Amino acid sequence: MLEAPFDPVKLAVPFFILAIVLEIALGRLHVAKAEYEARDTLASLGMGLLRGIPLLLTAGIAFGAMVWVWEHRIFTIPFTAWWGWVAIFFLEDLVYYAFHRISHERRFWWAAHVNHHSSQHYNLSTALRQTWTGGITGTWALWLPLAFLGFSPAQIAIQQGISLVYQFWIHTEAVGRMPRWFEAVFNTPSHHRVHHARNPRYLDRNYAGILIIWDRMFGTFQAELDEEKPRYGLIRNLGTFNILTVAFHEWIAIARDLASARSLREVGGYLFGPPGWSPDGSRDTSESLRARWAARQAAASTPAE
C-alpha cells in the first residue's frame, strides 16, 4: 500500500484545538498550571498552520524515494498483520529517537528543529510550533530503511502520524507526573519538560518520541528534578515573535558563519559540528555549558579550606 488510508494528524486536529481550549480554561480557573502569552501562542499556531507550504517542496522527493526503496524491499510485511504494527511501533520510535538526537546534536539539522524550542513557554500550543525546513535537511531518509525492510509507505506514514499525535499531549505543565510504571516506559510531560529546558543539567536530554526507553538505553535520560525547575527556550532566546525569524534565524546564522569560514574544516564545523561550534572554541555548546555547570556544582560542594 502506497498511500495511507487515513492521516492520524488530520484526524487529531479537533482534539488538538479542544485540548488547548481545555488547558487555557484549567489555567484560568487555577485548576492546573498553564501559562499562555497571546503573541507567543500566535507564533506557535502560525508555525503549525503554515508548515505544510514549505513541506510541499520536498514531499514529492521524500515520497518518491520511499516508494523506490519499498519497491526494492527484502521482505513484504502485510499492512493488516498485527505483528507488523507491533514491529513498526518500536522500529519507527527508534528511528525517531535517532532523528531527534541528530536534530539537536548537529547544527545543520538543529537549524531546522530549533524553532520548536524557541518558545519560552511550555504549553500545548508549543507542540504545534513545527519546523518549516525539515524537508530540505533530508532527515526523511532516516525512515527509508523501514521501507527497505518491507513496511509500506502507508504504514510508515501512519506510524509517524501516531507518534506526532502522541507527542502533542506531553507539551504541558498541567500534568505533573504519571504513574511510576508509565514514566519508566513512556515519554511523558515530565520527561519532555526536561527536553525543552535550557538549564545546563537538562540540555540535550530525553530525545524520545513515544518510548523513553531509548534514552535510558543510550544514556541520554534525565529525570525532572523538583529542586530544579525547567527554564524553557534557547540558550540565547530569540527576543521576537516574528515567525520568519523563528523559522529561519539559525539558517541565517549559518550563512553568516560560512561567509567568514577560512578553511574546509571551518565549513564542516559550522555546518555539521554541534550547535555553538566555533573554530577557536569561544562559543558555547551544550557540552561546554554542561561541563562548566558541573564544575561550578563541584566547586560549590567542596568545602572551603
Add this chain to the structure above:
Amino acid sequence: MLGGLAALARITRPAPPLDEASARTLLADDYPEAQVDRVWLAADGSAALARSGDRALFLFRLGDAWVARDLSWAQAVSAPVRQGRLWLPLPGVSPRLARPALAGWPPETA
C-alpha cells in the same frame, strides 16, 4: 481564535518590573559565571543594563518573558543617548535597537 482566547484568559507568567535583585537573578540564569559590577534599571522596570568587567549585559522584557543579550562595555558606553533614552544596538540572532530610559545613565566613569 485560540490566540484571542489566550489573550482573554490572562494567564500570562508574572513578569513584574525589574528591581536590582531580580535583574541580577535573571542575568545569572543566562550568564552564571558573570560577576555583575553594577546594574542600571529602566525607569519602567522593563529593561536593565549591567556591567560585568569589559562586557555589558542587557535584559529586556518580551511579552511575559525576559531576554538577555551581551555586548562589549565599550559599545554600551559609546551608544548615543537621545531624549533620555540609550540607543543600544543589540547583537544576536535577532538584532534590534533597544531604547531603554536608564536611571543614572550614563555612568560617571566609563
